Amino acid sequence: MADQDPLSAEAWRGRVEASRAVKRDILRTWQDNVAYRKGKPFRGTPSDDTVNVPEDWSRTKNKQSQLFYQIPEVKLKARRPEFVGATAVFAAALNFELTQKVHPEHMMNECLADVINASGIAICEVGYDASFEDVSLGEAGLGASELGGGMGAMEVPPQAPPHDPMSAVPPSPPTGQPGQQLTTEGPLQPPLPPPPPGQEGQTVARPVYECFYANRVSPAHFLWPVEFTQSNWQKASWLGREGYMPLAEAKRRNWVGPQAKGVAINESDWLLSMDDFGQRSRSTDSFVKFVIAYYRPYDFDSEEKDPRKIKQVILVEEGGVDGMKKVLDQEFKWQKYNEQTRKWIGMTTYPIKVATITYISDQAIPPSDSEIGRPQVKELIRARTDMQRQRQHSLPLRWFDTNVIDQVIGDRLRKGKWQDMIPTNGPGDKAIGEVARAQYPNQNFEFDKIAKQDLDKGWSMGDSQQSLATPGDTTAEEVRAMQQSLNVRLDFERSWVLRFFMEVVEGVASLMQMFCDKEDYVWVVGAQGEQAMQPWNKELISGEYIFEAKPDSQLRLDVNQKRNEALNLYKLLRKDPLINPTGLVQELLELHGLDPSKGMAKQEPPKPEPPKISYSFKGEDLMNPLVVAVMQKGPTPITAQDIAAAQQLLASVSALPQPMGEQPLPGGEPQEPTGASPEHPGTPEVVQELDRRFVKSGTSIEGSRDSSKPTS
Numbered sequence: 001m002a003d004q005d006p007l008s009a010e011a012w013r014g015r016v017e018a019s020r021a022v023k024r025d026i027l028r029t030w031q032d033n034v035a036y037r038k039g040k041p042f043r044g045t046p047s048d049d050t051v052n053v054p055e056d057w058s059r060t061k062n063k064q065s066q067l068f069y070q071i072p073e074v075k076l077k078a079r080r081p082e083f084v085g086a087t088a089v090f091a092a093a094l095n096f097e098l099t100q101k102v103h104p105e106h107m108m109n110e111c112l113a114d115v116i117n118a119s120g121i122a123i124c125e126v127g128y129d130a131s132f133e134d135v136s137l138g139e140a141g142l143g144a145s146e147l148g149g150g151m152g153a154m155e156v157p158p159q160a161p162p163h164d165p166m167s168a169v170p171p172s173p174p175t176g177q178p179g180q181q182l183t184t185e186g187p188l189q190p191p192l193p194p195p196p197p198g199q200e201g202q203t204v205a206r207p208v209y210e211c212f213y214a215n216r217v218s219p220a221h222f223l224w225p226v227e228f229t230q231s232n233w234q235k236a237s238w239l240g241r242e243g244y245m246p247l248a249e250a251k252r253r254n255w256v257g258p259q260a261k262g263v264a265i266n267e268s269d270w271l272l273s274m275d276d277f278g279q280r281s282r283s284t285d286s287f288v289k290f291v292i293a294y295y296r297p298y299d300f301d302s303e304e305k306d307p308r309k310i311k312q313v314i315l316v317e318e319g320g321v322d323g324m325k326k327v328l329d330q331e332f333k334w335q336k337y338n339e340q341t342r343k344w345i346g347m348t349t350y351p352i353k354v355a356t357i358t359y360i361s362d363q364a365i366p367p368s369d370s371e372i373g374r375p376q377v378k379e380l381i382r383a384r385t386d387m388q389r390q391r392q393h394s395l396p397l398r399w400f401d402t403n404v405i406d407q408v409i410g411d412r413l414r415k416g417k418w419q420d421m422i423p424t425n426g427p428g429d430k431a432i433g434e435v436a437r438a439q440y441p442n443q444n445f446e447f448d449k450i451a452k453q454d455l456d457k458g459w460s461m462g463d464s465q466q467s468l469a470t471p472g473d474t475t476a477e478e479v480r481a482m483q484q485s486l487n488v489r490l491d492f493e494r495s496w497v498l499r500f501f502m503e504v505v506e507g508v509a510s511l512m513q514m515f516c517d518k519e520d521y522v523w524v525v526g527a528q529g530e531q532a533m534q535p536w537n538k539e540l541i542s543g544e545y546i547f548e549a550k551p552d553s554q555l556r557l558d559v560n561q562k563r564n565e566a567l568n569l570y571k572l573l574r575k576d577p578l579i580n581p582t583g584l585v586q587e588l589l590e591l592h593g594l595d596p597s598k599g600m601a602k603q604e605p606p607k608p609e610p611p612k613i614s615y616s617f618k619g620e621d622l623m624n625p626l627v628v629a630v631m632q633k634g635p636t637p638i639t640a641q642d643i644a645a646a647q648q649l650l651a652s653v654s655a656l657p658q659p660m661g662e663q664p665l666p667g668g669e670p671q672e673p674t675g676a677s678p679e680h681p682g683t684p685e686v687v688q689e690l691d692r693r694f695v696k697s698g699t700s701i702e703g704s705r706d707s708s709k710p711t712s
Contacts, residue, residue: 006300009326012315015238016291016324019223026365027220027271030119033370034271036377037117049392051384055377056370059459060117063369066490067357067497068112071098071105072553074505076545083543089534090541092522094509102214104504110216112497115355118271120368122355122500123217125241126347126507128334128515130210134203212511214504217241217352220271223293229362233354237300240293241352250288255316255327262286291315291324294332294350308344310335334514345542346514347507355500357493373458376451383448390440397435404431460489498549506547513538563591 004011035041037056076091078084098104111122223240224233233239245255247262265287292314298307314328335346360366400413409422413432424431516538524534570584586596621627631638 007297007313007329009315009324012291012293012313012326013324015225015293016223016240016242016315018226019240022226023220023222026119029371030219030271033118033368033374036370036374041377041381049385049388051381051388053377053380053384055373055380055455056117059373059455060113060370063116063459064109064112067116067494068108068501070553071108072498072501072549074098074502075548075550077548079544079546083545086541086543087545088524088526089522089536090509090545092524092534093520093536093541094505094512096522097212097508097512098505102212102508104214104501107214107216107504108501111355111500114216114219114271115357115368115497117368117370119219120356120358120366120371121219121222123219123222123241124214124353124355124500124504125217126212126214126351126353126504126511128210128212128511131208132205133208135206136203210515212508214508217243218271222354223291224364228364230364231356231359233352233364234349236350238293238295239350239352239354240291242289242291244287244289247286247288250290250316255290255314256288256318260288260318262288289317291317294352308348309337310347310350334511336514345510347510349503349507351507353500353503353507355497357496369459373455376455376458379451380448383451387440390438394437394440396437398432399435400432401430456486460486460493502547502549509545509547513542516541559591563588566591 032041033056037060039052039054039057041052042050074091074095076087076094078087107124111124115122221241221243223242225237228236230236244265247256247260250256250262251258251260263286266289292312294310294312296307297304297309297311310332312328312330312332313326315324315326317324332347334351335344335348337344356366358366398413400410402410405413405424409424413422422428422432516536519535519537521533521535523531525531566584566588570581570588573579574581574584582600585600589596589600615630617627617631628638
């Protein structure tokens with residue numbers, strides 16, 4: 001109805017039932033996908049022997065390991081300068097929380113099976129869970145640290161009202177009655193002072209158990225607005241899930257009354273193959289079916305002005321959808337509005353995270369890889385079944401000539417005893433022969449090959465991704481080109497899977513900023529590669545950060561490849577003044593299985609180099625006091641001992657014998673100094689040419705060298 005309250009229980013029942021109706025249309029397909037993967041593709045018993053081809057099993061496992069192999073290392077960047085100092089501590093605390101407490105690897109393993117095989121969609125719910133007990137303010141030895149419990153600051157109300165454990169925070173004081181804020185500084189806090197007179201009987205809630213979680217939600221239990229058609233599920237007006245809770249837990253949460261009776265689990269609500277139905281219904285435990293939804297009041301209430309605000313509604317089903325009643329409609333306790341910054345802190349998105357690796361236009365839930373490849377798998381099953389029937393009906397048969405083979409031998413042939421000797425009178429090729437068998441057509445083998453190629457295209461999985469040998473009818477260049485194309489598609493899908501994981505990480509980080517008020521310690525690696533244990537709590541890690549994953553850290557790289565890359569990087573950057581080689585050496589030792597703390601020497605901090613200044617002085621400059629002062633300020637100042645040594649050296653040089661003077665030769669000429677060059681004698685005389693013909697004083701004489709001999 002148009003005038004119906006959009007947030008009433010009846011309105012929520014309508015949304016839930018509309019989502020269930022859409023889900024029922026595709027649930028059977030999801031169940032078939034799971035059945036094919038389990039090797040049970042037949043809804044009934046086949047009339048004849050039928051071969052099952054386990055394509056979904058092998059391809060799902062191969063692709064699952066290639067999309068996400070391990071939990072990546074998370075890195076943080078501060079969005080404002082004042083948060084830079086906390087990035088290293090926050091990153092170390094977040095990685096420790098993920099790997100040691102939350103263990104999202106189980107969730108990723110389960111969700112990848114959903115998105116690849118079952119439904120084409122994966123759902124995870126991130127949250128904080130805690131249980132509390134009521135303790136008296138006057139309890140002996142009760143201190144502030146005991147009340148804080150490590151996560152979630154707590155207020156002491158004048159009168160403790162009943163609270164919902166699903167909200168995962170202690171109860172707040174009644175309206176108009178401010179409570180006393182308790183802090184958690186550590187186990188050495190002094191006990192609380194005695195309560196004021198008249199408040200001795202008051203109680204406060206103390207955490208008994210608390211944790212962060214990231215749990216997979218079955219696609220069969222996912223609820224979404226049927227009108228939603230986008231791929232960014234955080235833009236939906238609401239997201240929810242349904243499930244079963246033990247009756248005792250529902251009573252503890254005050255969702256049902258003390259006299260309520262539970263129901264059995266409906267097996268059709270699960271992604272089970274047909275032969276698995278009925279197994280869960282044999283349980284003797286009682287459960288309560290519930291629906292929990294998170295919505296933005298901005299999309300339902302015209303008075304709401306902030307589209308970032310989130311609220312939570314919980315419904316419990318008793319006697320079918322018509323008996324669904326709303327037991328809780330409250331503010332989302334995992335986010336808080338900061339009046340000073342006018343921003344929401346904590347979890348600012350839905351705690352339900354949704355992942356898809358493909359998108360169909362105007363269809364929010366796409367088909368999975370198994371669903372797309374279902375026709376090819378059925379074709380392979382039919383082809384393999386035909387091959388088996390061919391082998392069964394094309395058995396070898398022998399004939400024999402009754403005119404040549406006697407009755408005794410014929411009986412032995414009819415019995416078909418293996419490796420029996422058949423005696424014949426003469427050559428047996430004319431008496432005994434084999435009936436021609438029907439040959440299986442070769443084109444059927446070609447169709448089998450084509451069907452597998454179609455599967456490879458649909459799954460983005462080639463032979464190398466499936467650890468299979470490459471066919472020999474293609475060249476190496478063609479195989480390389482095909483693998484590059486498939487790797488691009490795989491990298492695209494890996495990026496979407498990594499986005500989904502980082503959404504989960506951001507959710508856990510936001511909850512840590514909300515509830516981790518007890519001081520804890522974590523190992524932090526410094527800038528020089530040294531490790532130090534540092535404290536942290538929600539005040540120290542508060543702020544705005546950008547969450548990133550270390551490149552390719554979610555994938556499996558070959559050990560030798562990683563070692564070679566680390567070694568090459570060390571050789572390339574070890575002498576770079578902008579690079580600290582300690583981290584490179586540490587990573588290289590870890591890749592070779594060595595402990596860096598034992599294999600690395602302690603590095604002293606580098607000392608700054610003194611400034612390099614050069615001077616040029618003459619001998620007479622040394623009499624200048626300013627020059628002497630400059631030399632005294634240098635790295636090696638002149639001392640009195642240096643001056644005395646220099647004077648002694650000069651005195652020793654002056655005491656050496658002088659060179660001897662010039663001594664006259666025996667003839668009376670002075671002796672030239674040893675090593676002196678002789679004086680140049682001057683220009684030499686011109687020597688006339690010797691020739692048979694020459695000209696002298698203008699007279700020409702030919703044929704004779706004797707000028708006195710007359711000519712004829």
